[in-house]
Amino acid sequence: MIVDPVTLMVALITVATPVLLAAIGELVVEKAGVLNLGVEGMMIMGAVCGFVVAHHSGSAALGFAAGMAGGAALAMLFAILTQLLMANQVASGLALTLFGLGLAALIGVGYGGLPLPTVYRPFPEALRDIPVAGPIVFSHSVLVYVALMLVAAVWVVLTRTRIGLVLRAVGENHDAAHALGYKVVRIRIAAILFGGACAGLGGAFLSVVRVQNWLEGMTAGAGWIALALVVFASWKPWRVLLGAWLFGGIAALQLRLQAAEVGVPVALLDASPYLITIIVLVIISSDRSRAALSAPAMLGRIFHTSG
Amino acid sequence: MTALLEISGLSKAYPGVVANDDVSFSIQPGEVHALLGENGAGKSTLVKMIYGLVKPDHGTMRLKGAPYAPAEPRAARAAGVAMVFQHFSLFEALSVAENIALGMEDPPKPRDLAARIRDVSHAYGLPLDPFRLVGDLSAGERQRVEIIRCLLQDPKLLIMDEPTSVLTPQEVEILFQTLRKLAAEGTAILYISHKLEEIRTLCDAATILRLGRKVGECTPRAVSAAHMAEMMVGKSLAQPARDTHTPGAVLLAVKGLSLPATTPFGTSLQDISFLVHAGEVLGIGGVAGNGQDELLAALSGEINAVPETITLNGLPIGALGPNARREKGVLCAPEERLGHAAAPEMTLTENAVLTARIRRGLDQSGFVDWARARRFAQEIITRFDVRTPGTEVAARALSGGNLQKFVIGREILQDPTVLVVNQPTWGVDASAAAAIRQALLDLAQGGAAVIVISQDLDELLEISDRFCALNEGRLSPARDARALSMEEIGLMLGGAHDMAEVVA
Missing domain, CATH: 3.40.50.300 (P-loop containing nucleotide triphosphate hydrolases)
Known part of the structure; x- marks a missing residue:
């Protein structure tokens, strides 16, 4: 057998986590009616900030915090542009990605290959040694479990709490929300910052945990996949998780297939996670009327306070 | 106290x-x-x-x-x-x-x-x-x-x-x-x-x-x-004047028109049939969201239907697009002024070209004749008393009433055979509304067929010859508007199922 299912499962979860973190953050942003296309830029900022701080401080936790701060700082820029200066969200988001990639490359000069602290794993050795379930369930670093809890938390907040209801209301009809006295701009800025912090955390996971190195452009389109996941998951947190695992699974699988030298062109295998994830999610969300129902109606629209 | x-x-x-x-x-x-x-x-x-x-x-x-x-x-x-x-x-x-x-x-x-x-x-x-x-x-x-x-x-x-x-x-x-x-x-x-x-x-x-x-x-x-x-x-208002007259031949006939809803909260049209004669104003009443937008889209050609369900002078036009229908004389003025009837950021001249290009010959071999277009826009402004600094003003800059006069005027001056308007006076003040209604009546006097879709029952009773009601995508049979009482109209509008709950 060319692929061991247990190691594949472990790899799947690791590969999926950065995308999952970025996507769940973007989901909250989009539910508030804001389209931030700068996820890739925020992720790479998180990756470089996380790596640099983890290396110097010797603490992975500080690295993760720095990653979140880096992503949120870039998101703040986006929030000022789009919410206060009323700039176009699509153009600002694209610019944010380009800016983030460039700035991260600049910050990261000379950091490639430097040593990193080890990351805390919450479960004891004994549990990790259980066959099959041990590696799959208990062997991961703490951030993997944080990401899963975040998905659950976002789901609970969006569907069960008043804050979530107000957030959805702002994304559904900002004029009506304003007329009822909700602070549309303030709520959106908070959502954008949350999204930035999540993307940054995803980036930091990538550099500090998964790759354990800093490489220029190391996010390699994960931010774009996160954006696509949100749309095709119909803005539903659990479907985002499903999509992220699907993406991670195929990405992990294709690497092993490449190593096993199966008779498929490498370029096609490289493209397969992106391709298959999108195809599957398009099929899931193919019921157009249902998809339109869960899409935030104000997505990408600029809110002007009037009279 | x-x-x-x-x-x-x-x-x-x-x-x-x-x-x-x-x-x-x-x-x-x-x-x-x-x-x-x-x-x-x-x-x-x-x-x-x-x-x-x-x-x-x-x-x-x-x-x-x-x-x-x-x-x-x-x-x-x-x-x-x-x-x-x-x-x-x-x-x-x-x-x-x-x-x-x-x-x-x-x-x-x-x-x-x-x-x-x-x-x-x-x-x-x-x-x-x-x-x-x-x-x-x-x-x-x-x-x-x-x-x-x-x-x-x-x-x-x-x-x-x-x-x-x-x-x-x-x-x-x-x-x-x-x-x-x-x-x-x-x-x-x-x-x-x-x-x-x-x-x-x-x-x-x-x-x-x-x-x-x-x-x-x-x-x-x-x-x-x-x-x-x-x-x-601040002044007394003139009531629109209209003469009683006998309608002419059937111009537009809709028969068994059914269309599925296109949006999640849209309405599907079910088996809609009606006739409009030359010189007649047909009023279509109904509460918003009962299929008005869909009906207008089906008549304008924005949504295609089975060819034979809509006929103009006996010829099927159901599958033609908006431009082909304009060529044949079926013109429309939709409800949403900014974004549907007019492009908000474009000037009045440009907006005039958008729908009147064919019937007023405003382009030649692909080039727009801007001089003619400006003259046409100016004609609309003069004839319909549109208050604007000029023809090169963005549509967005006009007040709702003035833009509505421009939109309706633009279609009327193209000499339509059939004109369909949705909510012609919505959000328009009283004097401008009276002017628009008079213009629609004059158009019908001139031998065109006019279909007015509106939620304003007073307006419909004032200008229509016959009246029918849209309810959940179905159209009631048309009745002589002059013989209807407010109660009968209410029942036609399908308030009946709502009433039952209250009485019970």
Whole structure:
């Protein structure tokens, strides 16, 4: 057998986590009616900030915090542009990605290959040694479990709490929300910052945990996949998780297939996670009327306070 | 007795416009007080100040004798002031209960809230299911959601901004019963409308605004509607004139037209059939969201149908696109002026070219003849008295009424065989509305067939020869408009199934 299912499962979860973190953050942003296309830029900022701080401080936790701060700082820029200066969200988001990639490359000069602290794993050795379930369930670093809890938390907040209801209301009809006295701009800025912090955390996971190195452009389109996941998951947190695992699974699988030298062109295998994830999610969300129902109606629209 | 709300010297100016200038009046507890005025008279700004959405430049308000200056709607709601908006401030993808919770300061748990919604809605004869999505509700039911949202907070003053513009006559009657009951319990109601007969039946007092200033007050029951209209407009209005005449041959025939809904909250058209004759105005009434937009799209060619379901002079046109239909003489003016009938950021000349290119020959071998286009735009402006600095002004810069005159004029001057208009006078002030109606009547006099889709029943009765009603995508048989009573029309509009719940 060319692929061991247990190691594949472990790899799947690791590969999926950065995308999952970025996507769940973007989901909250989009539910508030804001389209931030700068996820890739925020992720790479998180990756470089996380790596640099983890290396110097010797603490992975500080690295993760720095990653979140880096992503949120870039998101703040986006929030000022789009919410206060009323700039176009699509153009600002694209610019944010380009800016983030460039700035991260600049910050990261000379950091490639430097040593990193080890990351805390919450479960004891004994549990990790259980066959099959041990590696799959208990062997991961703490951030993997944080990401899963975040998905659950976002789901609970969006569907069960008043804050979530107000957030959805702002994304559904900002004029009506304003007329009822909700602070549309303030709520959106908070959502954008949350999204930035999540993307940054995803980036930091990538550099500090998964790759354990800093490489220029190391996010390699994960931010774009996160954006696509949100749309095709119909803005539903659990479907985002499903999509992220699907993406991670195929990405992990294709690497092993490449190593096993199966008779498929490498370029096609490289493209397969992106391709298959999108195809599957398009099929899931193919019921157009249902998809339109869960899409935030104000997505990408600029809110002007009037009279 | 101290007044519930006392307003003195309230003023608010925006760059270039004075929305309110030194307005003073007072409302007593349990009083239904009308605020009358044309579009742009400053009614909306005034109530927005009372509701805390807009800060006044000058002037003071006192609520129950105490100074009252709400910084935001929350403060107004906390003080006991609630508001039902003209354009519903609802969230379509959320449930009734969620919508109501959003309008409350301290909403109870979802289950308790649902129970309270049921209690209050039954107490006031406005039945509602708390768990339905607002997007699935009719306009009348949506308004109930807004009213219940206000009532749950036990308001002292309820502001209603043009609440009846989207209701059937029966729904209006239910609303009035609710409002009278509230007034009897001591709640004051500030009622904004320009429907004078409604105000005469419902209101105890009226304040009339014109161009931002208070021009008078009256007891609506004691004066005639014509008198109030004169105070509103500042001059007496001419009623559109029309001659009785016999209609000519059938121009447009629709037979068995069915179309599926294209959007999640859209309406599917079911087996629609009607005829329009030369020289005739066919009025299609109905509450918004019953298929008006879809019907207009099917007639204009934006949505294609089975070719034989729509025929012009016996020739099938159902599968033709908008330009092909324009070529044959079927022209349309949709409801949404900015974004559908006109491109907001483009100039009037450019907008004129967009629909009149073919019939007025405004282009040649792919090149636009701008000189001719400008002359055509100027012709529309002159003939239809469009108030604009010139032809090179963006459509967005025109007021609603002026843009509507331009849009309707643009189609009429293309000499249509069949003209379809949706809500021709929605949000247009009285004098401009009268001009538009007269233009439609003149067009029919000239031998064209005119289809007017509207929610304004008074308008339809005034200009139509025959009347039919759209209800949930079905069209009633057409009847002679002159022989219909308001009650019959109400039943045609399909308020009947709504009535049953209330009677039961």
